[in-house]
Amino acid sequence: MSETIEIRMPNIGDFEGVEIIEVLVAEGDSIAVEDSLITVESDKASMEIPSPEAGSIKAMHIKQGDKISEGDVILTLQPEAGAAAPAAAQASAPEPQASAAPAAVASNAGNADIQCDVLVLGAGPGGYTAAFRAADLGKKVVLVERYEVIGGVCLNVGCIPSKALLHTADVMNEAAELSSMGVTFDAPAIDLDVMRAGKDKVVGKLTGGLKMLAKQRKVQIITGVGRFSGSHELTVETQRGEQTIAFSHAIIACGSRAVQIPDFPNEDERLIDSTGALQLADVPKKMLVIGGGIIGLEMATVYSTLGSRIDLVELQNALIPGCDPDLVRPLQRRLQKQLENIMLSTGVTAIKAQKNGLKVSFEGKNAIKDTLYDKVLVAVGRRPNGALIDADKAGVVVDERGFIPVDAHMRTNVEHIFAIGDVVGNPMLAHKATHEAKVAAEVIAGLPALFDPMTIPSVAYTDPEVAWMGLTETQARADGIAYEKGVIPWAASGRALGIGREEGMTKLLFEPESKRILGAGIVGVNAGELIGEAVLALEMGADAEDIGLTIHPHPTLNETLCFAAEMAEGSITDLMPPKKRK
16 A cells, blocks of 8 residues: 655745635545645635645644645645655646646756746746746746846836936926926036936846845746747857756747837947937937837937937827827927927938938928938837747747737747747737736646736826827727717816926726726826826726716826816816716
8 A cells, every 4th residue: 555645735826824714625535636625715815725636535634724834734645556746736726728747848858957847038027027926836937038137128228217317307307397486496417427327226226126036936047048949948048158948838028129220320339229328328419319109209308308409200190109199299299399300200211320420311291401410219119029039949930020929828829838028919018018927927837817908008208298098089089989088187187287287188088878988098297107097997897987986185186087087977066067968
């Protein structure tokens, strides 16, 4: 007769000392694999703990009301004849499509330098989130990143450093605008070295914290360029040579890169992308920004505040294409005072590198004559890196643009390989990637999870900020979708008037019959901080009355959402309500 074995509490995530609220088996019972043993409850959820083994229960070591943690013994089991030693139990029934570790790993493992349960390729916001979540769920994780510092584009050369510089620009502009309240300051003295160091300090705090979190979770970080060499293998070119990693599951989080225009002199250091702009090497006297999207406008804001004379060119007929024109209008009016030229419906036909600068030629509705610039920033979008990782060697489909198609579980066409973030499609946003990352890690761990958001908010951190979510008015009109709207100009907001920023606006769209919120747009100071309430309202199915009856603090910019809802339902008192249509 085989020896008895102990069935222990598995890793169920970030929980310690959870309460047993029900014992589902007793001594003498015969149980099968995946039969539920106990039900535990944390402050967030209750879950049943299944058995990893089949057999007969010889002794119970817990009772209802006990507190239990990972590794504690639940029961002693007499396994069925010929049964193998138990594996760690999963926290819940596996996702219907989730697969066990493929047998192919075992055949490759002997030739690999490293073996793991989950391989994550790329350590941006999506990649490190996936790695950390998988580790928290009990998986052995290896995180491969080409750069020494984890955090990806967002933390190192994107979202975080740009916001640090934009904050600096905002303070400088606010100080100048206080003259309307009788307070004046001398012109600011800018020490570019100190500013650059301050920006780098912010980045260093965040990336250093991530490295510590990886160490605490026992996530192994391999620095180098990773490419697939098989369906269960990744080869990494490191400074010390080539390493091979064998994996059961992989999560591709390889991100994107700035688009380069082939006919431009891309080898010239005066032609820069957003990464180059954030290095803050100098403040050019004259600078051209190509692209009127979010990145281009944010960098135009920073450099114009620091003293550059800025021209901006955009091929389409509007700034921030895809955003409602009425939201962009206050920003455009402010930028027209800051920038020298805003050329919409205009393109760049040539850039010629000269000793004294880059000479640029334009063509289009608002083209200016050929102009010489000290620097040219190209901000016309980003391209996914799917074609750079030899995904075909793992059997993973990559489309002609470099995107990797995935399902709602973030699974590629190869069952044990997942993909998240920029490489799976637009919008290319860090907050989208982090949510996709958790889905992928949880599906691999056997938890029920899928990526099915009702909306993903967008924010331009310009001055004023522009934020929107859900259905836009432009889209509704184009698709013939019926809607009602409530609009509040910030000129009616005491808070906006008090800070001298009444140019803003809050707009909410509602479904005519149910009055449920369909979309929202905000332009004004801190619009990015305000849009979250509208996102939650959409996800929760809130209607105009729900938002209008929610007591918002006064005086705040936040209460403009309440006012906009009241405007839509006709109960507004701070302005005249719209006349009801008969």
